[in-house]
Amino acid sequence: MKQYLGNVINALMTILIGMKVTFKHLFVPAVTIQYPTVKPELPERERNRLYVNMDDCIGCDQCARACPVDCIEIETVKSLPTEDLGKTSNGKRKALWVTKFNIDIGKCCFCQLCVFPCPTECIYMTDVYEFSEYERNNLVYNFITLTPQEVEEKKSNYAKFEEEKAAQKAAAAKKAAEEKAAAAAKKESEEKSASTKPNEETTIAKKDAAGNPQSGEKKEES
Amino acid sequence: MTIYNFLLKLTGSGILASFIQSLLPLFVFILPFALFAVLLERKVSAHMQDRLGPMRVGYHGILQTVADILKLIQKEDITPTDTDKPLFNIAPILVFAGSYAVFAAIPFSSAFIGTNISLGLFYIVAVSSLVVAGILMAGWASNNKYSLLGAMRSAAQIVSYEIPTIMVILTIVMVSGTLNLNTLSEMQTGHFWNWYILGGPGAGLSKFLLIPFMVIGFIIIYTSTLAEVNRTPFDIPEAESELVAGYHTEYSGMKFAMFFLAEYANMFAVSAIVVAIFFGGFQSPIGYLGNTLGIHWLIPIEQFFWFTMKGMFFVFVQMWLRWTLPRLRVDQLMAVCWKYMIPIAFVNLIIIGLITYI
Amino acid sequence: MLDFESEKEMITEENNIDYKSGNIKTEEMVLNMGPQHPSTHGVLRLELELDGEIILNVIPHIGYLHRCFEKHCEAMTYPQVIPYTDRMDYLASMYNEFGYAVAVERLCSIEIPERVEYIRVIMGEFQRIASHLVALGTYGADIGAVTPFLFCFRDREKILSLFEMTCGARLLYNYIWIGGVSHDLHPDFIRLAKEFVTYFKPKIKELNDLLTNNKIFIQRTANVGVMPLETAINYGFTGPNLRASGLKWDLRRDDPYSIYNKFDFDIPIGDGRMGTVGDSWDRYYVRVLEMEQSLKILEQALNQIPEGDVTSAVPKRVKPPVGQIYSRVENPRGELGYFIMSNGTVNPYRIKVRGPSFVNLSALGELCRGHMIADVIAILGSIDIVLGDVDR
Numbered sequence: 016m017k018q019y020l021g022n023v024i025n026a027l028m029t030i031l032i033g034m035k036v037t038f039k040h041l042f043v044p045a046v047t048i049q050y051p052t053v054k055p056e057l058p059e060r061e062r063n064r065l066y067v068n069m070d071d072c073i074g075c076d077q078c079a080r081a082c083p084v085d086c087i088e089i090e091t092v093k094s095l096p097t098e099d100l101g102k103t104s105n106g107k108r109k110a111l112w113v114t115k116f117n118i119d120i121g122k123c124c125f126c127q128l129c130v131f132p133c134p135t136e137c138i139y140m141t142d143v144y145e146f147s148e149y150e151r152n153n154l155v156y157n158f159i160t161l162t163p164q165e166v167e168e169k170k171s172n173y174a175k176f177e178e179e180k181a182a183q184k185a186a187a188a189k190k191a192a193e194e195k196a197a198a199a200a201k202k203e204s205e206e207k208s209a210s211t212k213p214n215e216e217t218t219i220a221k222k223d224a225a226g227n228p229q230s231g232e233k234k235e236e237s
Numbered sequence: 238m239t240i241y242n243f244l245l246k247l248t249g250s251g252i253l254a255s256f257i258q259s260l261l262p263l264f265v266f267i268l269p270f271a272l273f274a275v276l277l278e279r280k281v282s283a284h285m286q287d288r289l290g291p292m293r294v295g296y297h298g299i300l301q302t303v304a305d306i307l308k309l310i311q312k313e314d315i316t317p318t319d320t321d322k323p324l325f326n327i328a329p330i331l332v333f334a335g336s337y338a339v340f341a342a343i344p345f346s347s348a349f350i351g352t353n354i355s356l357g358l359f360y361i362v363a364v365s366s367l368v369v370a371g372i373l374m375a376g377w378a379s380n381n382k383y384s385l386l387g388a389m390r391s392a393a394q395i396v397s398y399e400i401p402t403i404m405v406i407l408t409i410v411m412v413s414g415t416l417n418l419n420t421l422s423e424m425q426t427g428h429f430w431n432w433y434i435l436g437g438p439g440a441g442l443s444k445f446l447l448i449p450f451m452v453i454g455f456i457i458i459y460t461s462t463l464a465e466v467n468r469t470p471f472d473i474p475e476a477e478s479e480l481v482a483g484y485h486t487e488y489s490g491m492k493f494a495m496f497f498l499a500e501y502a503n504m505f506a507v508s509a510i511v512v513a514i515f516f517g518g519f520q521s522p523i524g525y526l527g528n529t530l531g532i533h534w535l536i537p538i539e540q541f542f543w544f545t546m547k548g549m550f551f552v553f554v555q556m557w558l559r560w561t562l563p564r565l566r567v568d569q570l571m572a573v574c575w576k577y578m579i580p581i582a583f584v585n586l587i588i589i590g591l592i593t594y595i
Numbered sequence: 596m597l598d599f600e601s602e603k604e605m606i607t608e609e610n611n612i613d614y615k616s617g618n619i620k621t622e623e624m625v626l627n628m629g630p631q632h633p634s635t636h637g638v639l640r641l642e643l644e645l646d647g648e649i650i651l652n653v654i655p656h657i658g659y660l661h662r663c664f665e666k667h668c669e670a671m672t673y674p675q676v677i678p679y680t681d682r683m684d685y686l687a688s689m690y691n692e693f694g695y696a697v698a699v700e701r702l703c704s705i706e707i708p709e710r711v712e713y714i715r716v717i718m719g720e721f722q723r724i725a726s727h728l729v730a731l732g733t734y735g736a737d738i739g740a741v742t743p744f745l746f747c748f749r750d751r752e753k754i755l756s757l758f759e760m761t762c763g764a765r766l767l768y769n770y771i772w773i774g775g776v777s778h779d780l781h782p783d784f785i786r787l788a789k790e791f792v793t794y795f796k797p798k799i800k801e802l803n804d805l806l807t808n809n810k811i812f813i814q815r816t817a818n819v820g821v822m823p824l825e826t827a828i829n830y831g832f833t834g835p836n837l838r839a840s841g842l843k844w845d846l847r848r849d850d851p852y853s854i855y856n857k858f859d860f861d862i863p864i865g866d867g868r869m870g871t872v873g874d875s876w877d878r879y880y881v882r883v884l885e886m887e888q889s890l891k892i893l894e895q896a897l898n899q900i901p902e903g904d905v906t907s908a909v910p911k912r913v914k915p916p917v918g919q920i921y922s923r924v925e926n927p928r929g930e931l932g933y934f935i936m937s938n939g940t941v942n943p944y945r946i947k948v949r950g951p952s953f954v955n956l957s958a959l960g961e962l963c964r965g966h967m968i969a970d971v972i973a974i975l976g977s978i979d980i981v982l983g984d985v986d987r
Contacts (some may be wrong), residue, residue: 026811057759060763083678124767125768
């Protein structure tokens with residue numbers, strides 16, 4: 016019997032205490048804000064949409080390697096020695112043309128692992144969080160500052176440069192080989208005319224089919 | 238001078254007058270009240286939870302319910318296959334009719350009462366049981382395990398909780414001697430110390446002895462009527478987190494709107510009954526402005542105003558309880574009714590009977 | 596995942612109704628609380644075998660959130676795994692990272708500065724409070740009391756804004772790195788954190804008034820889902836669920852990691868004051884008490900935190916020696932264990948995670964036997980699972 020009445024009184028008391036709490040909250044001002052008209056203040060370290068400042072990018076590929084979901088794609092082309100790409104904001108000299116820098120922000124997991132390895136701090140996270148698109152392809156952000164023609168130009172320039180270099184190298188090597196052959200022949204004739212010593216060793220430059228000199232081997236001339 | 242007489246003079250035909258008079262509660266009162274109550278619930282719940290509620294439609298969200306009704310009206314009426322079509326379609330109408338028919342006997346003011354039948358309270362209790370039939374129909378015809386469970390629980394709950402309600406009503410009938418709600422309200426004239434919650438009209442020892450038992454009676458009837466309208470803590474039939482939405486899961490569009498409106502109309506109806514029985518009906522607690530100023534036609538308007546205020550206050554308390562308390566499980570609900578409410582109501586009845594005899 | 600064989604069996608069983616006189620067989624109803632349901636905390640499919648309203652068996656079907664975490668890690672380097680560990684138990688991300696960092700540091704024998712240890716403990720305890728707030732709030736919402744849910748989330752917002760100030764993200768942080776943390780604390784952090792600690796103590800009292808001591812809530816949760824201690828240990832229960840059954844077992848004290856042995860805090864256990872020891876109310880109340888203990892640890896840590904450099908011990912490349920290690924930490928949900936096997940390269944050879952929610956969920960059938968449908972919700976909420984941890 017006592018427990019019965021105790022139950023009833025306990026129930027009523029706890030219900031009334033609960034009602035008091037809720038009633039007090041009627042007069043507490045709201046903690047919510049009316050979103051589209053009032054936007055929240057974001058802290059300075061906020062991690063939202065990525066941005067790359069291409070003037071500072073040296074094309075080192077560190078951010079693409081650090082990304083856990085592989086959303087950054089970078090392709091670079093070496094620049095010619097004659098071209099001057101300028102310096103980055105902290106004094107490094109740029110040596111690569113960046114021909115492709117795509118970030119698929121739809122894949123990005125906003126983990127910030129790409130921001131830390133960048134030597135020039137050119138990739139960073141802004142505070143833009145309203146970037147919805149209607150087409151999924153529009154979420155692939157393209158950051159390069161070269162036009163497609165320029166990209167082609169740079170690539171072909173580099174290809175040409177490489178060819179020239181290779182041709183030059185070939186010509187120089189041929190010339191050097193010829194000179195060396197001439198010098199060797201001259202030396203040989205000098206020695207022949209001098210005296211034949213049995214154990215003297217002369218190095219005769221070996222030539223392969225292309226006329227490029229190979230590493231000299233000591234050949235014992237009998 | 239009642240509204241019926243006024244209309245009779247206006248139209249000259251008794252039938253037309255009573256027809257218009259019976260439509261008045263619906264259009265003048267229930268529909269605007271339902272619109273208002275939906276918004277009130279959302280705003281009250283929001284402010285209790287430290288947030289703002291609807292703010293965009295209209296100034297601070299006043300027109301929100303209008304937007305909701307427009308949305309519900311133009312929604313597609315989806316009827317699942319394999320349902321029992323006649324039952325499916327009639328169920329919301331029955332629920333709404335059961336809630337609305339109660340308003341015929343509620344005294345809004347001394348000039349207006351739907352019908353002045355001498356069996357007011359008896360009629361109210363009888364007609365509000367139509368709701369059970371409607372709910373069972375809705376649950377069965379939905380062809381859905383969850384709805385069926387919800388409907389059966391609801392039927393059990395409503396039928397059980399009618400018993401403490403009736404016992405407390407019996408108490409009041411014993412004390413006052415009449416079932417007619419209009420007379421009951423008029424017996425509590427004067428100021429608030431003549432209300433039944435404080436012992437009733439008249440003075441003397443029996444009045445003061447009655448007070449604690451009247452308070453107990455009030456608590457019992459308020460809780461039982463809360464269970465009858467399926468509000469938390471007794472809202473197992475509509476438990477959102479367990480049965481998705483209970484017996485009205487499968488309804489969409491206007492039919493759902495009818496269930497919705499019926500719930501709010503029912504809420505007001507039971508609050509009105511509690512007010513009429515315990516808190517003086519349409520009487521004002523502090524005397525009438527019309528009396529002091531000498532303007533006699535102001536009095537019925539003031540009475541209407543007081544009645545609505547008191548009814549709204551109890552509706553507000555119902556909402557307050559909803560947002561504070563967790564839900565009771567079905568067997569605990571039954572235990573509360575049969576093991577706690579009915580014995581206490583019974584003992585209350587006996588003691589009050591003894592006191593009035595004295 | 597989708598178990599068709601047992602379903603076939605059940606359908607044929609239902610069709611064999613024996614109508615011989617006096618031998619009417621009542622059939623069990625199979626109710627499916629499907630993957631989409633408002634109260635299973637995530638995508639979990641529960642198959643309930645019912646006899647009327649009484650439950651005979653509960654079979655959970657999981658795997659709807661499986662994202663191949665363990666296989667994926669084999670293609671990442673060690674620091675790149677950290678964003679993935681965040682996403683396992685997404686309500687307690689700091690602790691997942693903490694556990695992983697402790698495991699790799701033990702494998703590589705890296706010494707970390709003391710300031711880093713303090714920061715990790717502070718973040719971990721804040722995360723514990725935030726995770727318990729979600730658990731308590733959603734538990735109340737399942738039972739029917741919607742208001743405490745919003746109060747809990749309002750307080751959790753304050754913790755999340757502290758995290759946002761430090762590392763920039765609110766839920767998935769990538770903050771605790773191998774060998775250190777990614778950013779040093781914001782200059783205002785300690786002041787705001789101390790303000791939070793003083794602000795939060797009365798809120799626990801308010802939550803107790805509104806929900807914990809409410810008679811209706813007690814009736815819904817006391818004596819429901821009682822887990823005796825022996826059974827709990829046999830199932831592998833850990834965390835607040837085990838402590839509610841009466842055993843004082845806390846990895847922060849019994850298998851200490853980081854600097855928890857410097858702090859003074861109690862270990863709350865369930866004592867069955869509202870029903871029996873090990874019922875749902877005990878599991879709920881242990882979490883409330885744990886929040887208070889976390890506040891105690893936070894006060895001590897915020898007062899004692901030393902100065903230092905937080906990124907000095909972060910290695911350029913993490914290349915552990917060949918070997919394997921199993922290390923465990925005390926997640927807000929239980930014992931989170933990482934088994935890491937390395938073969939000397941920069942990618943881990945195998946990482947296996949012992950998820951606490953996975954093990955805790957296995958006991959659901961045992962707990963629900965004999966109760967009603969409404970109790971399944973109460974029991975599931977009290978075990979406090981996160982599907983990200985169950986399925987990984």
